[in-house]
Amino acid sequence: MIHIENLVKRYGDLVALNHLNLDIKEGEIFGLLGPNGSGKTTAINCLLSLLKYDKGDIEIFGQKMTPDNYEVKQQIGIVLQNVAVFDELTVYENIDYFCGLYIHDKNRRRELVEEAIRFVGLEDYRKTRPQKLSGGLLRRLNIACGIAHKPRLIILDEPTVAVDPQSRNKILEGIQELNRQGSTIIYTSHYMEEVEQICTRIAIMDHGRVIASGTTEELKKMIKTGETITVEALLLTEKQLQDIRNLPHVFDVHYEDQILTLRCTGAQHNLIRILNYLQSQNLTFGRVFSELPTLNDVFLEITGKQLRD
Amino acid sequence: MLHLIKYNLLVKLRNFNMVFWPLVFPLIMATFFFFAFGNLNDADFETVQVALVKESANPVFVFFLDQVQSGDSELIALHEMSEKDALDALSQKKISGIYYEQAIPDLTLNGQGIPESILQSVLESYENNLHTLQTILKKHPSGLLSALRQMSDTKELVREVSLGGKTIDGNSQFFYALVAMGCLYGCFIGFGSVITLQANLTALAARRCITPTHKLKLILSEQIASFLLGYADVIVLLLYLRNILNLDFQGQFGKMLIISLFGSLIGVSMGLFIGSLSRLNEGIKIGIMLAISMSCCFLSGLMNGSMKDTVEKHAPIINRFNPAALISDALYCINVYDDASRYYRNLITLIVMSAALVLASFLLIRRERYDSI
Numbered sequence: 001m002i003h004i005e006n007l008v009k010r011y012g013d014l015v016a017l018n019h020l021n022l023d024i025k026e027g028e029i030f031g032l033l034g035p036n037g038s039g040k041t042t043a044i045n046c047l048l049s050l051l052k053y054d055k056g057d058i059e060i061f062g063q064k065m066t067p068d069n070y071e072v073k074q075q076i077g078i079v080l081q082n083v084a085v086f087d088e089l090t091v092y093e094n095i096d097y098f099c100g101l102y103i104h105d106k107n108r109r110r111e112l113v114e115e116a117i118r119f120v121g122l123e124d125y126r127k128t129r130p131q132k133l134s135g136g137l138l139r140r141l142n143i144a145c146g147i148a149h150k151p152r153l154i155i156l157d158e159p160t161v162a163v164d165p166q167s168r169n170k171i172l173e174g175i176q177e178l179n180r181q182g183s184t185i186i187y188t189s190h191y192m193e194e195v196e197q198i199c200t201r202i203a204i205m206d207h208g209r210v211i212a213s214g215t216t217e218e219l220k221k222m223i224k225t226g227e228t229i230t231v232e233a234l235l236l237t238e239k240q241l242q243d244i245r246n247l248p249h250v251f252d253v254h255y256e257d258q259i260l261t262l263r264c265t266g267a268q269h270n271l272i273r274i275l276n277y278l279q280s281q282n283l284t285f286g287r288v289f290s291e292l293p294t295l296n297d298v299f300l301e302i303t304g305k306q307l308r309d
Numbered sequence: 310m311l312h313l314i315k316y317n318l319l320v321k322l323r324n325f326n327m328v329f330w331p332l333v334f335p336l337i338m339a340t341f342f343f344f345a346f347g348n349l350n351d352a353d354f355e356t357v358q359v360a361l362v363k364e365s366a367n368p369v370f371v372f373f374l375d376q377v378q379s380g381d382s383e384l385i386a387l388h389e390m391s392e393k394d395a396l397d398a399l400s401q402k403k404i405s406g407i408y409y410e411q412a413i414p415d416l417t418l419n420g421q422g423i424p425e426s427i428l429q430s431v432l433e434s435y436e437n438n439l440h441t442l443q444t445i446l447k448k449h450p451s452g453l454l455s456a457l458r459q460m461s462d463t464k465e466l467v468r469e470v471s472l473g474g475k476t477i478d479g480n481s482q483f484f485y486a487l488v489a490m491g492c493l494y495g496c497f498i499g500f501g502s503v504i505t506l507q508a509n510l511t512a513l514a515a516r517r518c519i520t521p522t523h524k525l526k527l528i529l530s531e532q533i534a535s536f537l538l539g540y541a542d543v544i545v546l547l548l549y550l551r552n553i554l555n556l557d558f559q560g561q562f563g564k565m566l567i568i569s570l571f572g573s574l575i576g577v578s579m580g581l582f583i584g585s586l587s588r589l590n591e592g593i594k595i596g597i598m599l600a601i602s603m604s605c606c607f608l609s610g611l612m613n614g615s616m617k618d619t620v621e622k623h624a625p626i627i628n629r630f631n632p633a634a635l636i637s638d639a640l641y642c643i644n645v646y647d648d649a650s651r652y653y654r655n656l657i658t659l660i661v662m663s664a665a666l667v668l669a670s671f672l673l674i675r676r677e678r679y680d681s682i
Contacts, residue, residue, distance in 0.1 A: 011681055045515075045682055048519045049519070049678060050508050050515060050518060050519060050678065050679060050682060051678060051679055051680075051681070051682055052678045052679065052680055067678050070521040070523070071521075073519060073520060073521040074521040076519070078516065078519055080512050080515060080516055081512075082512035083512070084511075084512035084513045084515065084516040085513070086316075086320050086513065088319065088320040088321075088322075088323035088324050089316065089319060089320060089323075093316065093319065096316075097312075097316045098516070098520070100312040100313070100316075101313075101517065101520035101521070101522040102520060102521060102522075104312075145516070146516075
């Protein structure tokens with residue numbers, strides 16, 4: 001459905017997109033995950049033909065994407081990172097205005113606007129101006145303006161930034177529902193939990209290129225970490241720390257402020273093994289956690305830095 | 310297209326900057342102007358209160374004062390009283406002066422001002438005419454009363470008219486300059502429109518640019534809505550001046566509407582052009598816009614009535630291209646000169662300038678892909 005090949009975008013000496021390659025299939029919820037400045041939004045703006053790029057090809061629905069390819073634009077819905085609505089228009093008028101840029105039939109548009117309002121749960125705010133909406137409701141309006149015309153492809157660029165948990169859940173559920181109704185979704189975020197929760201396939205971006213892509217499971221299998229164990233309120237000597245480093249399947253040990261963090265490969269019984277050792281040393285300790293790897297671990301292991309800078 | 314124009318108009322009508330500056334502010338200024346000097350030509354002076362103290366009989370002087378008092382102008386009000394009461398009243402400022410009735414009348418004043426000048430002037434008038442009266446008294450005593458009446462009945466024998474035969478109100482130029490300001494302040498509407506059309510400036514513009522609606526259609530709908538609103542604002546101002554403040558425009562109102570149409574075109578076009586310029590900060594652009602529009606209005610005589618003439622004397626080229634001067638001059642043409650060629654020359658200059666600005670802004674904002682966002 002979307003094919004991006006060898007895309008290069010430079011801002012002077014800064015390379016924002018460095019030979020970016022992406023393929024997105026119809027029906028996917030495709031997550032573009034990366035820290036701020038990794039090139040996600042630049043990639044989206046190039047995809048939409050808003051930005052000039054230095055090199056590469058972009059195809060959407062099998063057609064080359066250009067600023068005047070109105071046939072392709074007709075089938076795209078966009079929810080930008082910054083809320084883009086008219087402060088002077090009410091909720092209903094905003095959705096009607098943007099829907100009207102795609103749908104010219106008045107009656108059809110009225111139905112679609114009502115449907116979009118119901119979809120984002122803004123029934124009680126039809127005549128409310130954006131300034132009077134909370135951050136979460138405003139984001140929902142932003143989404144409604146982008147999806148009212150029932151596009152085949154919906155691009156959501158960090159739609160949950162600065163949104164309360166309740167609205168965030170509503171937005172994420174809505175995105176999954178849109179996907180069930182047949183829309184392909186491109187979802188950019190630096191919140192790995194969201195991407196992990198809703199995306200069927202993910203590309204992790206850094207420095208303007210994709211450093212890994214696949215399903216969540218596929219990405220996690222790419223890295224060495226299979227389990228992360230944390231033990232709190234523990235006093236250890238240097239010898240004991242060395243013994244722990246030598247335990248089977250442990251490949252990284254971090255000890256600071258009486259908190260021990262171990263990263264182990266995906267073998268079984270790692271937790272039992274560390275607990276047995278602590279018991280054998282007659283050591284007392286507080287809480288113990290065992291966590292499966294997250295996308296942050298994937299990012300950390302591939303790039304050597306945290307996803308959230 | 311109608312869908313776009315409808316919502317563009319709604320957005321502008323609900324936007325503070327697009328309503329206050331082009332519409333409300335000129336109305337407020339018009340009201341201030343009206344109260345400041347709108348009635349100067351009909352200036353009404355309060356009748357001057359003056360005491361008459363009898364010292365020795367001078368019936369001619371008393372008759373002269375009676376004639377002045379009973380005239381249409383109600384210039385003075387005489388109060389006969391004793392000298393003591395008169396001096397008390399003068400010190401308490403209940404009266405402005407004291408006439409002493411005697412062979413050679415005298416006047417006592419307690420300060421300087423218009424009332425005092427009037428009393429002095431009345432006395433001088435009596436003295437100037439005394440010789441004539443004495444001659445009449447000697448030769449035709451029966452005609453004395455008639456002569457006195459004629460002397461107090463001053464007639465204005467000279468009337469100021471324009472070349473076109475219309476009366477000139479010296480303050481009308483302030484209101485013409487104000488209409489020009491109303492037209493130029495349409496730049497706020499044009500500016501607000503163009504900001505929402507450039508994807509590199511606002512997210513709202515980016516969202517509009519990636520829809521299947523052609524960019525030219527978006528630009529055109531914004532320009533039409535801006536011109537409509539800018540023109541409507543100026544019409545409201547003209548109606549307010551004519552129907553609420555009752556200013557007497559001598560020329561045809563239809564022609565004034567035509568001037569306002571092209572005036573609002575130049576105002577909105579100026580806003581479109583400044584809004585299209587590079588990636589300057591929005592505040593800086595507004596500052597530039599205000600500076601240009603206010604300078605144009607200042608040079609056209611909004612703050613100083615003689616400014617336009619001064620410019621005409623020292624740098625006439627400015628008046629040929631200053632849109633505010635062109636608008637106020639066109640209004641002056643139909644209301645005072647009745648000079649058709651000058652009127653059309655002003656209109657054509659406004660049209661050419663508007664077209665140039667619209668074209669330039671269109672070329673600046675028509676692009677669909679940006680180097681950076």
